[in-house]
Amino acid sequence: MPFIITDPCIGTKDTACVDVCPVDCIHPRKDEPEFETAAMLYIHPDECIDCGACVPACPVSAIYDSVEATPATQKSLVEANRVYRAGDAAAVAEAEGIVKAHVDAHADLMSVPPADRAAVHGK
Ligand code: SF4
Numbered sequence: 001m002p003f004i005i006t007d008p009c010i011g012t013k014d015t016a017c018v019d020v021c022p023v024d025c026i027h028p029r030k031d032e033p034e035f036e037t038a039a040m041l042y043i044h045p046d047e048c049i050d051c052g053a054c055v056p057a058c059p060v061s062a063i064y065d066s067v068e069a070t071p072a073t074q075k076s077l078v079e080a081n082r083v084y085r086a087g088d089a090a091a092v093a094e095a096e097g098i099v100k101a102h103v104d105a106h107a108d109l110m111s112v113p114p115a116d117r118a119a120v121h122g123k
């Protein structure tokens with residue numbers, strides 16, 4: 001079961017998780033062209049080996065360890081993680097569209113600073 005990046009990454013995107021992932025399954029990396037415009041990073045669900053290294057590395061607690069553990073307010077971002085594929089323009093656009101819809105639908109969450117956002121995910 002893959003790990004999932006959620007909305008505290010929006011506005012943070014510091015790539016700390018990329019640096020610790022042993023299988024390079026978190027994208028876009030800083031050296032990939034999509035990085036500058038991506039709203040957040042995504043975990044490739046088929047490549048993630050569930051090692052858990054990214055969770056403590058994330059300074060804003062954006063990463064959940066399974067789809068089931070991902071709070072209801074973040075469920076659409078499970079799909080964004082699923083569809084994102086670096087280098088596939090259509091997939092990137094689809095994932096970014098899901099994130100934009102999430103942002104538009106959750107003005108309440110987006111008004112919370114990224115560092116505090118995970119604490120209110122379940123509320
Ligand atoms: S759980 Fe491990 S393999 Fe999966 S994204 Fe995190 S660091 Fe990478």
Ligand code: SF4
Pocket residue numbers: 005008009010012013014015016017018041057058059060061062063
């Ligand atoms: S460590 Fe957290 S905030 Fe930083 S890029 Fe990864 S998921 Fe996003």
